[in-house]
Amino acid sequence: MTDFDLVWKNLFRKPLRTILLTVSIFMAFLIFGILTSLNVALDRASESGSASNRLVVSNKINFTQSMPYAYINRVAAIPGVTAVTYQNWFGAYYQDQRTSRFVGFAVDPETYMAIFRDEARLTDAERQAFLTERNGVIVGKSLADRYGWKVGQTIPISSNIYSQANGRRSWDMKISGIFTGAKPTDPTTAIYFHYDYMNETITFNRDQVGTITVVTASPDQNDQVAKAIDANFANSPAETSTVDEKTFSRAFLKQAGDLNFIVTMVVSAAFAAILMIVSTTLVSAMRERTKEIGVMKTLGFSSPRVLRMVLGEAVLLSSLGAVLGLGTSAFILTGLSKSPVGSNFGDLSMSPVVALTGLALAVSLGLVTGAIPALSALRMSIIEALNRG
Amino acid sequence: MSALIQLKNVKKTYRRGKESITIFDGLNLTIEQGDFVAIMGPSGSGKTTLLNLLGGTDRSDSGEINFDGERIDGYNEGQLAGWRARSVGFIFQFYNLMPVLNAAQNVELPLMLTKLSAGKRRANVETALKIVGLWDRAKHKPKELSGGQQQRVAIARAIVSDPKFLLCDEPTGDLDRNTANDILGTLQQLNQDLGKTIVMVTHDPEAARFAKRTLHLDKGVFAEVTQ
Numbered sequence A: 001m002t003d004f005d006l007v008w009k010n011l012f013r014k015p016l017r018t019i020l021l022t023v024s025i026f027m028a029f030l031i032f033g034i035l036t037s038l039n040v041a042l043d044r045a046s047e048s049g050s051a052s053n054r055l056v057v058s059n060k061i062n063f064t065q066s067m068p069y070a071y072i073n074r075v076a077a078i079p080g081v082t083a084v085t086y087q088n089w090f091g092a093y094y095q096d097q098r099t100s101r102f103v104g105f106a107v108d109p110e111t112y113m114a115i116f117r118d119e120a121r122l123t124d125a126e127r128q129a130f131l132t133e134r135n136g137v138i139v140g141k142s143l144a145d146r147y148g149w150k151v152g153q154t155i156p157i158s159s160n161i162y163s164q165a166n167g168r169r170s171w172d173m174k175i176s177g178i179f180t181g182a183k184p185t186d187p188t189t190a191i192y193f194h195y196d197y198m199n200e201t202i203t204f205n206r207d208q209v210g211t212i213t214v215v216t217a218s219p220d221q222n223d224q225v226a227k228a229i230d231a232n233f234a235n236s237p238a239e240t241s242t243v244d245e246k247t248f249s250r251a252f253l254k255q256a257g258d259l260n261f262i263v264t265m266v267v268s269a270a271f272a273a274i275l276m277i278v279s280t281t282l283v284s285a286m287r288e289r290t291k292e293i294g295v296m297k298t299l300g301f302s303s304p305r306v307l308r309m310v311l312g313e314a315v316l317l318s319s320l321g322a323v324l325g326l327g328t329s330a331f332i333l334t335g336l337s338k339s340p341v342g343s344n345f346g347d348l349s350m351s352p353v354v355a356l357t358g359l360a361l362a363v364s365l366g367l368v369t370g371a372i373p374a375l376s377a378l379r380m381s382i383i384e385a386l387n388r389g
Numbered sequence B: 001m002s003a004l005i006q007l008k009n010v011k012k013t014y015r016r017g018k019e020s021i022t023i024f025d026g027l028n029l030t031i032e033q034g035d036f037v038a039i040m041g042p043s044g045s046g047k048t049t050l051l052n053l054l055g056g057t058d059r060s061d062s063g064e065i066n067f068d069g070e071r072i073d074g075y076n077e078g079q080l081a082g083w084r085a086r087s088v089g090f091i092f093q094f095y096n097l098m099p100v101l102n103a104a105q106n107v108e109l110p111l112m113l114t115k116l117s118a119g120k121r122r123a124n125v126e127t128a129l130k131i132v133g134l135w136d137r138a139k140h141k142p143k144e145l146s147g148g149q150q151q152r153v154a155i156a157r158a159i160v161s162d163p164k165f166l167l168c169d170e171p172t173g174d175l176d177r178n179t180a181n182d183i184l185g186t187l188q189q190l191n192q193d194l195g196k197t198i199v200m201v202t203h204d205p206e207a208a209r210f211a212k213r214t215l216h217l218d219k220g221v222f223a224e225v226t227q
Helices: A003-011 A015-047 A071-076 A109-115 A124-132 A141-147 A195-199 A219-232 A245-253 A259-288 A290-299 A303-337 A352-379 A382-388 B047-054 B077-087 B103-113 B118-131 B147-159 B177-194
Strands: A054-059 A081-089 A103-107 A136-140 A154-159 A170-179 A190-194 A211-216 A240-244 B003-016 B019-032 B036-040 B062-067 B088-091 B165-169 B197-201 B213-218 B221-226
Touching: A003 A303, A015 A259, A015 A303, A015 A352, A054 A219, A054 A245, A071 A081, A071 A211, A071 A219, A081 A109, A081 A195, A103 A195, A109 A124, A109 A190, A124 A136, A124 A170, A136 A141, A141 A170, A170 A190, A170 A195, A190 A195, A211 A219, A219 A240, A240 A245, A259 A290, A259 A303, A259 A352, A290 A303, A290 A382, A290 B077, A290 B103, A303 A352, B003 B047, B003 B197, B019 B047, B019 B197, B019 B221, B036 B047, B036 B177, B047 B165, B047 B197, B077 B088, B077 B103, B088 B147, B103 B118, B103 B147, B118 B147, B147 B177, B165 B177, B177 B197
Parallel strands: A103 A190, A136 A170, B036 B197, B036 B213, B088 B165, B165 B197
Antiparallel strands: A054 A211, A054 A240, A081 A103, A081 A211, A136 A190, A154 A170, B003 B019, B003 B062, B213 B221
């Protein structure tokens, strides 16, 4: 028999109590695993396709509001701007808008491909086809895999915003190419098609653009250029807000609110509740065993060894719940990343950093919850323990 | 015979609130190797305090406590724990077995403090349980054993690491007469056959008859010695 055997047997002295405590800890780590991984995936998604010398100009009211097409040339003329492109959110879906929505942008192919060549990787033939085919569309690999799309195939892409003059809500688009990301983990669940193809046929909001992407001469000039752009459109009907691309992507992906803050608050609340439950239960469990601790000390177990055993029990309990919680959340995340909604975040799988942070958190939780009973066991005199039990 | 335990001019006082209670004011005692001593006396006479001092679970205020020629009253907590593990076997009135462990595992507990191999530990546990006649109950949990059987397991736990000295605190206080006599017979056998030195605190004159001598403690002083 080892100290671990003793700790293990003590942990399961009252199996129901241990199971209930493990389930509580499991829930906290399930929440931690899923929310933290989601947050990490959002960070990753906002970083992918972002460059330090790129800015995004959008309507100051909100990026869902558009700006006049004429802004493009005015932005391009601002000193420090080396290239511009523009895009319009299309509200794209394929066949069923409840289950098949994805990111779709109407773009200017030439300028778009010049700026985003690395982020949307195509073969030369595919790129050429996209530039020349008026109804051409390039689709991300994940999306193509999901729907079984092939290059050359014509697919109906619908919009939940726009409709054509003839009443149709879908546009027939020919797949010019299937793009991959710069990294395997980058999300490839979007489509890009010709702005002109959309602009000519829509019934409202013509000659408007959603956002303008600006390339600056160097990241050092970002602030200056951004201020100059916004100043240029100050006091106009469509004032602008210009931010760096990463900030914009993050804001775009986090339309629901500040996810960082929400994740921190939810995880903290879950852990605070678990901390109270587990530590109270452990204190009461140790009180039941006061006499046994006295007997162990009488037999010659040193106080530090008893302290290690009590702490070990708390750490084992929290680690057990954590491993189950993190394992289950990894399983759920794998399933989620295959779903239409989850695939928009790119790689949703639990990163080693999240898993290791979770395990470190489990050990900390064990040490904190075990601290009071362990210190009480350390300090308790043999006579007091034997008389109290 | 040589002295195994010697108390010289031991003083012990407890504080209870603002009140100071003197238990021993210069107690002297010598226990020879191989002795079997019963200590009797009324409640409050200092029996339990003496047992705690002899077992190194409490400290005297002054005086000397020698064990096998070595002063133990100056040991720190860690040294005392090590000394208890090596030298003393404890037998309690209410057995004090770990409910989550079976009989063999309970007996093995003191061996966790040694560097013996797993095989040697198993052999020692088997020997100890055979001495008390409970090897066939090795896998039973305490709640599956009678009071007498639990006390036998406790005796096996006390002797498994082969200490020279056994301290028994009312070992038959919770048992019926017949079972008590069995347990006392086992202690007597350990004293006679294995040469264990035993000090037993008891209220029961019948139990004391199994010892070689009985010391009567009253108000912290040995009042009488019965051979």
